[in-house]
Amino acid sequence: LNSGIPNRAFYLLATALGGNSWERAGQIWFDVLTGGELTANADFAQFARLTVAAAGDRFGAGDEREAVLKAWS
Numbered sequence: 846l847n848s849g850i851p852n853r854a855f856y857l858l859a860t861a862l863g864g865n866s867w868e869r870a871g872q873i874w875f876d877v878l879t880g881g882e883l884t885a886n887a888d889f890a891q892f893a894r895l896t897v898a899a900a901g902d903r904f905g906a907g908d909e910r911e912a913v914l915k916a917w918s
Contacts, residue, residue, distance in 0.1 A: 854893070857915070857916035858870045858913055861912040870875050874899045880899065
């Protein structure tokens with residue numbers, strides 16, 4: 846799996862949200878990586894769906910979730 850694609854999505858998300866990347870964007874990625882739903886054979890679509898869900902779980906259906914959707918598109 847090429848890590849460049851999720852790295853770019855993270856960059857776009859962190860840039861869109863502003864502030865320190867470990868705050869909101871980092872929390873979303875951390876939640877996905879440690880939440881137990883990400884499988885070893887996950888594809889980009891699954892990872893993207895999980896990040897959108899994690900943003901919604903942590904921050905609600907607001908700006909963070911929308912920024913995640915936009916970062917993957």
